[in-house]
Amino acid sequence: MNAFPAVADPFRRELVAHCYRMVGSVHDAEDLVQETYLRAWRAYDKFEQRSSVRTWLYRIATRVCLTALEGRGRRPLPTGLGGPRCDPGDDLVQPQEISWLEPFPDRDDDPATIVVGRESLRLALVAALQHLPPRQRAVLVLRDVLQWRAAEVAEALEISVAAVNSLLQRARAQLESVAPQEEQLIEQPEQRELLDRYVRAFETKNVAAIVELFTADAVWEMPPFTAWYQGRADIERHLRERCPAVPGGQRLIPISANGQPAFANYLRGPDGAFRAFNIQVLTIGPSGVSHAAVFLDTSLYAAFGLPEVL
Incomplete structure (x- = not known):
């Protein structure tokens, strides 16, 4: 058990990014990573090393996120509420019942972005992910962002490979309908x-x-x-x-x-x-x-x- 911090702590920041993609809140993501590490620490003596520590931690973090998302609404931006553009002269409305999407802080030499690329954290993409049901969201992030094999995702989510492929197909179709076109890069x-x-x-x-x-x-x-x-x-x-x-x-x-x-x-x-x-x-x-x-x-x-x- 004493070895756990040394092997697990290097992955903490990228796990925060993973949970952020899932839940759309940097505050919630940090809390969910704390829960992930608590569960992992308790189970570390039973870890059989059939996968890497990194994969094992991502598996736990994904399940923690899915549990946290049960019964929760998505975190939108105002443009994601489905309403028309507003007139600047109208009164500003601040509903208390909406939990909004939050930005994610970047850091230099950040493993959260080095591992899978900064584009996987772009605000438009994370906003679009919030339109997906939680399990579709998990499958799309694990397959298309982290590049896991379908069999690995199936094991992590305890579903069949056929179910993974079906969820991924639906997630990609839904994401394509809500995600804005990427801007061309500027020098x-x-x-x-x-x-x-x-x-x-x-x-x-x-x-x-x-x-x-x-x-x-x-x-x-x-x-x-x-x-x-x-x-x-x-x-x-x-x-x-x-x-x-x-x-x-x-x-x-x-x-x-x-x-x-x-x-x-x-x-x-x-x-x-x-x-x-x-x-x-x-x-x-x-x-x-x-x-x-x-x-x-x-x-x-x-x-x-x-x-x-x-």
Whole structure:
């Protein structure tokens, strides 16, 4: 039993990413990995090493996630609720009963992304996964993200190989119907130049300059509010009429989330202190910013290792 931490701890971060793909919440994912390690520690003396420790831990984590998802609703983004785009002049609605999708913090040399690639954590993909029933979600992640063989998935989920193949076929069909098209990649120097302009425009609250960086049909959404806007004109109206910041009243700290460029945005209060305001995760292509997911839950700052006050 004393050997368990040494053999199991190297996989902790990638297991958090795995659970995050399953449940859509970095907070829940960390709790589920704790439960995974507790179960694994209790069973370690019975581990027969017929598979690798990594595979064994993923098997336990997947079952823990499936148990946790029983009776739970999915974690959407506002665009995933099925409602139409909103008018920026409408009142903002914040329903208490919805648990929203959360962003996932990236780290340098992160095994969570080195093992299977950053694209497997992209916000649009994780949002699309939430549309799948839990067992379909598990099969698709194990087969298409982790590249397990059908027989391995069948053993992990205690179902037949035929059932795995059927669930995978349905999951792929459903994912294709809800997943947005991937943006073309943009070269790093061009992306850096665009992001520098984005920061300058936000920190000076130059709304015209901000909107210029968005594509014509860009989407702006901001959980926990159900509203979402599409197109430069509506995004501009929202920023002019709803955003409480004044020129010089925001500080954007560059971070990375879900394998995408992101910012922690701090808003200056009456006392002059800059406090946590929102986390913005951007999707960028050759034509500009096509999607901004703006998370107003400031409890997420701790998950990114960020202070609540600058």
